[in-house]
Amino acid sequence: MATPLFTYFQGRIPLRRHEHVAVLYRGRAEAFSAASFLAEGLKGNDLCVYLAPDDYQAQMLDRLRSLPVDVDRNTSDGSFRLHHGFDNFQSLQEWTQTIFADAERAAPSVRWLEEGLWTTPVGFPLAYFFEFHALLNYQVKHYPSVALCQYDLEQIAINDLLTAIAVHRHLLVEGALVRDNPFYIPAEKFLPLSPLERERDLLRLFRDVQFDVRKLLAALAGYARVQQALSKSPEF
Numbered sequence: 099m100a101t102p103l104f105t106y107f108q109g110r111i112p113l114r115r116h117e118h119v120a121v122l123y124r125g126r127a128e129a130f131s132a133a134s135f136l137a138e139g140l141k142g143n144d145l146c147v148y149l150a151p152d153d154y155q156a157q158m159l160d161r162l163r164s165l166p167v168d169v170d171r172n173t174s175d176g177s178f179r180l181h182h183g184f185d186n187f188q189s190l191q192e193w194t195q196t197i198f199a200d201a202e203r204a205a206p207s208v209r210w211l212e213e214g215l216w217t218t219p220v221g222f223p224l225a226y227f228f229e230f231h232a233l234l235n236y237q238v239k240h241y242p243s244v245a246l247c248q249y250d251l252e253q254i255a256i257n258d259l260l261t262a263i264a265v266h267r268h269l270l271v272e273g274a275l276v277r278d279n280p281f282y283i284p285a286e287k288f289l290p291l292s293p294l295e296r297e298r299d300l301l302r303l304f305r306d307v308q309f310d311v312r313k314l315l316a317a318l319a320g321y322a323r324v325q326q327a328l329s330k331s332p333e334f
Contacts, residue, residue, distance in 0.1 A: 104207070104244050107135055111275050115207070118231075118238045119275075120266035121248045122259075122315070129154060129248055132211055133161040139209035140172045145201040148180045150213035155180050177205070183216035187226040194234070198241050208243035210234075214262065215253060224258060225293065232265045232285040246270075256311060260300040263318075264288065271315055274322035281318075 101114040108131060113119065123129065136158075139146045148158055159180075162169040172178035179197065184190040201208045217227050231247060238245050249262050263269060264283045269276040281303050291299070307313040 104242075105135065105138060107132070107246070107270070109134070111270065111273075113244050113275075115242050115244065116239050117268050117277075118235050118245045118266055119247070119268040119270055120262050121246050121270045122251055122262075122272075123248060124251045126250065129213060129250065130158055130161045132246060132248065133158060133165065135246065136178070136209060136211055137162055137165045137167045137169075139207075140167045140169065140178055143177065143205060144207045144209050145176075145197065145205035146172070146178045146209045146211070147197055148178070148211050148213075149183060149216055150180075150211075151216050151219050152182050154213050154215070155182065176200070183220040183222055185220045185222055187223075187230065190222070190230055191233075194230075194237065198237055198243075201243075202241065206242065208241060208245075210238075210243065210245035210247075212245070212247045214247060214249040224261075228261045228265050229289060231262075232283075232288045235265075235267060235285055251311075251315075256304075257297070257300065259311070260304055261296070263314075264300060264303070269318060269322075271322070272319040274319045274326070276318050276322040277325060279318070280321060 101116055104113045104115045104117070107113050121132070136146045136148065148155060150158065159169060169178060173180070181193065184193065198208060216222070217224060234245060247262070247266065249259065251259070254262070263279065263281050265285075265288060267279055267282050269279050283299065288296070304314065307317055
């Protein structure tokens with residue numbers, strides 16, 4: 099049985115409960131197209147999270163204030179939580195556990211929106227950042243939630259992009275949703291790997307598309323289109 103529908107992202111992309119999605123976008127303006135995802139959740143009494151640098155938070159708040167939602171009230175009552183990030187893994191983990199524990203007591207679900215650029219201003223180690231995201235798959239799986247983790251293709255390094263793709267089970271690329279990302283490395287396999295082993299596996303992934311990011315993204319978008327066509331087939 100399919101997991102229940104959670105929402106339509108941007109009004110058209112079906113997201114199911116328990117999905118952890120890497121959103122690959124291009125250009126800062128696109129980072130705020132997810133405002134409706136948060137606004138819908140705040141109106142539905144979900145616990146909503148926005149983890150992003152301070153300047154992104156300010157711009158997101160401006161966007162939300164233009165929508166029919168009382169974002170200031172939601173911020174003060176704790177149903178909307180903003181944070182600019184942490185400088186160590188333990189603090190990030192503790193904060194995340196508190197989010198899900200609080201939601202279990204008082205909210206129907208969690209909406210997590212994260213801007214992948216937050217690590218640089220606070221000096222959070224990228225290796226631990228991707229380990230955190232490998233583990234976030236477990237938390238999303240055990241509580242009604244959707245986590246969207248955004249990465250700007252104009253700002254992310256190639257190695258970091260490959261790792262981001264590897265630790266997210268689902269991807270949104272070129273406007274197409276890839277469920278069960280073919281390059282996904284489950285947490286139980288990813289976490290025990292040494293940095294050298296992780297790099298080796300990622301290079302193998304990249305070699306398959308002749309070390310060309312455009313080919314990689316095109317291949318993923320093509321895979322998403324095939325999935326969509328199959329889902330509409332009478333046999334499915």
